[in-house]
Amino acid sequence: MSEKKSSAPDIGLIGVMRWAWRQLTSMRTALILLMLLGVAAIPGSLFPQRNQNPQRVDSYFTSDPTLAKWMDRLHLFNVYASPWFSAIYLLLFISLIGCVLPRTFHHLAAIGKQPPLTPRNLDRMEGYRLVAANSEVAIEVASKWLKRHRFRVRVTENSISAEKGYGRETGNLLFHLSLILILVGVALGSLFGMKGEAILNVGDRFINTPTSYDNINYGKFQGQGSLVPFSLTVTNFVATYDPSTSQPRNYVLTTQIANPIGTTPKLVVIKVNKPWTAGSTKLYLQANGYSPIVTVRDKTGHITFQGPVIFLPQDANLSSLGAIKIPDMTPQIGFIASFIPTAGSSAARGIFSTYPEVLDPRLVLSAWQGNLGLDTGNPQSVYSLNTSKMAKIGLKALTLGGTYDFGVGTITFDGWKAWVNVQIVDDPGKLYALYGAIFAILGLLISLFTRQRRIWVKVGNDVEIAGLAKNGIPGLEEELLALAQALEENKGGSE
Amino acid sequence: MTSTNLAYFSNGAIYACLAIFTIAFFAHTYEVSWSVKNVEGDGRTQFDLNKTARAGRIGTAMILLGFLILAIADLTRGLSAHRVPWGNMYEFSITGALMLTGAYLFAYFKFKVRWLGLPVSISVLLTLGTAITVLYRASAPLVPALKSPWLAIHVLAAIISGGVFLIANLVAATYLLMERYEKRSGRPQWAAKIPSLESLDQLSYRLIAFVFPLWTFAVIAGAIWAESAWGKYWSWDPKETWAFITWVAYAAYLHARVTVGWRGKRAAWLCIFAGSTFLFNYIWVNIWGTGLHTYSGL
Ligand code: HEM
Numbered sequence A: 001m002s003e004k005k006s007s008a009p010d011i012g013l014i015g016v017m018r019w020a021w022r023q024l025t026s027m028r029t030a031l032i033l034l035m036l037l038g039v040a041a042i043p044g045s046l047f048p049q050r051n052q053n054p055q056r057v058d059s060y061f062t063s064d065p066t067l068a069k070w071m072d073r074l075h076l077f078n079v080y081a082s083p084w085f086s087a088i089y090l091l092l093f094i095s096l097i098g099c100v101l102p103r104t105f106h107h108l109a110a111i112g113k114q115p116p117l118t119p120r121n122l123d124r125m126e127g128y129r130l131v132a133a134n135s136e137v138a139i140e141v142a143s144k145w146l147k148r149h150r151f152r153v154r155v156t157e158n159s160i161s162a163e164k165g166y167g168r169e170t171g172n173l174l175f176h177l178s179l180i181l182i183l184v185g186v187a188l189g190s191l192f193g194m195k196g197e198a199i200l201n202v203g204d205r206f207i208n209t210p211t212s213y214d215n216i217n218y219g220k221f222q223g224q225g226s227l228v229p230f231s232l233t234v235t236n237f238v239a240t241y242d243p244s245t246s247q248p249r250n251y252v253l254t255t256q257i258a259n260p261i262g263t264t265p266k267l268v269v270i271k272v273n274k275p276w277t278a279g280s281t282k283l284y285l286q287a288n289g290y291s292p293i294v295t296v297r298d299k300t301g302h303i304t305f306q307g308p309v310i311f312l313p314q315d316a317n318l319s320s321l322g323a324i325k326i327p328d329m330t331p332q333i334g335f336i337a338s339f340i341p342t343a344g345s346s347a348a349r350g351i352f353s354t355y356p357e358v359l360d361p362r363l364v365l366s367a368w369q370g371n372l373g374l375d376t377g378n379p380q381s382v383y384s385l386n387t388s389k390m391a392k393i394g395l396k397a398l399t400l401g402g403t404y405d406f407g408v409g410t411i412t413f414d415g416w417k418a419w420v421n422v423q424i425v426d427d428p429g430k431l432y433a434l435y436g437a438i439f440a441i442l443g444l445l446i447s448l449f450t451r452q453r454r455i456w457v458k459v460g461n462d463v464e465i466a467g468l469a470k471n472g473i474p475g476l477e478e479e480l481l482a483l484a485q486a487l488e489e490n491k492g493g494s495e
Numbered sequence B: 001m002t003s004t005n006l007a008y009f010s011n012g013a014i015y016a017c018l019a020i021f022t023i024a025f026f027a028h029t030y031e032v033s034w035s036v037k038n039v040e041g042d043g044r045t046q047f048d049l050n051k052t053a054r055a056g057r058i059g060t061a062m063i064l065l066g067f068l069i070l071a072i073a074d075l076t077r078g079l080s081a082h083r084v085p086w087g088n089m090y091e092f093s094i095t096g097a098l099m100l101t102g103a104y105l106f107a108y109f110k111f112k113v114r115w116l117g118l119p120v121s122i123s124v125l126l127t128l129g130t131a132i133t134v135l136y137r138a139s140a141p142l143v144p145a146l147k148s149p150w151l152a153i154h155v156l157a158a159i160i161s162g163g164v165f166l167i168a169n170l171v172a173a174t175y176l177l178m179e180r181y182e183k184r185s186g187r188p189q190w191a192a193k194i195p196s197l198e199s200l201d202q203l204s205y206r207l208i209a210f211v212f213p214l215w216t217f218a219v220i221a222g223a224i225w226a227e228s229a230w231g232k233y234w235s236w237d238p239k240e241t242w243a244f245i246t247w248v249a250y251a252a253y254l255h256a257r258v259t260v261g262w263r264g265k266r267a268a269w270l271c272i273f274a275g276s277t278f279l280f281n282y283i284w285v286n287i288w289g290t291g292l293h294t295y296s297g298l
Helices: A012-024 A027-046 A054-063 A065-073 A083-110 A138-148 A167-192 A430-449 A476-488 B003-033 B049-081 B089-111 B114-133 B149-184 B197-230 B238-258 B264-288
Strands: A126-131 A152-155 A159-164 A194-201 A205-207 A215-218 A231-241 A248-258 A266-270 A276-278 A281-298 A303-308 A320-326 A332-340 A343-346 A350-353 A362-370 A390-399 A403-405 A409-426 A453-459 A463-469
Touching: A012 A083, A027 A083, A027 B238, A054 A065, A083 A167, A126 A476, A138 A152, A138 A159, A138 A453, A138 A476, A167 A430, A194 A231, A231 A281, A231 A409, A248 A281, A266 A281, A281 A320, A281 A332, A281 B197, A303 A320, A303 A409, A332 A350, A332 A409, A362 A409, A390 A403, A390 A409, A430 B197, A453 A476, A463 A476, B003 B049, B003 B114, B049 B089, B049 B114, B089 B114, B089 B149, B089 B197, B114 B149, B149 B197, B149 B264, B197 B238, B197 B264, B238 B264
Parallel strands: none
Antiparallel strands: A126 A463, A152 A159, A159 A453, A194 A215, A194 A409, A205 A231, A231 A248, A248 A266, A276 A281, A281 A303, A281 A409, A320 A332, A332 A362, A343 A350, A362 A390, A403 A409, A453 A463
């Protein structure tokens, strides 16, 4: 690129930066950025977001791959972590700091200072009036009256300048500074926090290390070594349901937690709105379901698989779907299965679940034979079977204890266990955000319910009074009238 | 009374409210339409609201009565389910209608805004009507995720804010209507009792300045509740996103007024826009949205 000399006077890099800074921190820019942030949030509510609803994102990719690819390039499936959303957010943050900090210093400096001097011409101000008062004592009477009404009063030789409602600016600044605190809290959480999930069967022991999780996300600056060193054993899980509507009533998870590992475990009860807390780390009960327990034997009676298999709930009555994979048989065997906690049946729907609790369970199996495709290197979902290289060899519904002979072996439905999904979150910025929120509301209340106004009294040939209310807040007129009355009656503060 | 009886009683009271608000609606329409005087020389219709002041007073009395019975309906609904009466869309609607009526009555006694009676009774009728026909759910206890004191606080704050937002929107719409009349040919007689443009402008501003902190609080209470239930205080699910958008829109409105000095028409349109984002959230996201907030079976 060639050097180009602009014809405008050269203000230099510092000049340009100063100009840019002034633009960025202007009120108008802040407002535009604020509106922009609101508008930028909209697409995230219209399109599925990858971290909330990955299945629906996938369906965009299968139905129209080109469109989906372009949408993905524009970060429409991940709006709130996208560069453009972050850019608006950061600029607003800077703009807010740039405009609120100077105002704060200015305001602090003004504390204890006297109200500004009385303007020369009062007759242009609001509520201007001449008062028939004794000009000898007018200043004294007015200043008493104003002080009694908690104005800050500045008395000069022949005039008074009084002001009330400084709290408005204080509250306003408190509010804006609190917004900065909230933004800091949010940033801390996303940079230094972590969030992970694990599915545990009743009886399982969980050790808080990264490999124990089904999925785990770290903030950009959060190391792996910083997990709270606890271990947790799921001792019991009870779900109660409303018999008439099947709606859940209550979930109670009972655990033994040793924190740190090796100490005597303590009994901890976790409910949906009652997480377990260790420092800034919290453990939540998120979801639950069933794991049927099966035993698979080959022709010789040798056990090739035994244990609980986690199934995913499909509806409110917890019909659950899963896959049982037996790679150790030749050829390999797989089952696509559904677990029905309380079976009902109809001609139209076949077997389905009528109640979320396990009262009359069924395990419906479709058996497949062939290659499970586990050695392709591509990670495979444990909840579904890749049947592209397999052939279906049979279908059977088992009651508890029942056995299905699928030709090259047998599978027995031995029982079931409940599983729970726990979510472990560490958000060190949470408290800052909370404090920010509390102070923001406080500041708003102070600023929106404080009326800021000035009143002037001037004594010359006549006694003149006038005032000015910020934002045209009503009530000044009455106040001036009361002052005028006090002056006319020469009463002031004395009774 | 048993829970079931209480629920039936509550439903009955809702039907009674429908009847009462219908009377209020007719009283207010009568107040406006029967105040028409003879068409005079200039061809413009003349109104004399003094002629029908009694109908207006009946309307107000009916709205007051409706408010009381609606409060009872709401209370018994809550008692029948052993919890606060805002656990699903049906209950949001009846509690919302209660808050709207309450906000109107407050504004009526404070600012004498009887002219709002007609739009308020229409809004309440529509809300209750759709609630009992389309959105109705049998009374039942809460699913575990909703069992939190923060739910009560959060939703109550949101519903009150919503009521006041709606009133502010009605005021702003009235402002725009009156402004058009005054610009063209002067206010028609039937609108003679409606406050001046300036008071309307001030009224909508003061309503919003009054509820903005409450709405801020509602959003924050929601975040606290989300933190205790889901482990994240903010997850940008559609409901949260639109609550945030509403918040931003009202903050922009306050800024535009306080710092840039917007008044009148522009402020009224901005107010209506902000209120629409709230309505959009309430209607669209509740019914068609997907996300964490759609657990209530409507
Ligand atoms: C550079 C950034 C900003 C500046 C310079 C700024 C400045 C101001 C000023 C001067 C006022 C008027 C206060 C008064 O005279 O009473 C105000 C009010 C207000 N600001 Fe901001 N603001 C900024 C950003 C924001 C942001 C990001 C929000 C968030 C939503 C916000 C929300 C509000 C609200 C709600 C009010 C109304 C309070 C009142 O009426 O006193 N502001 N702001």
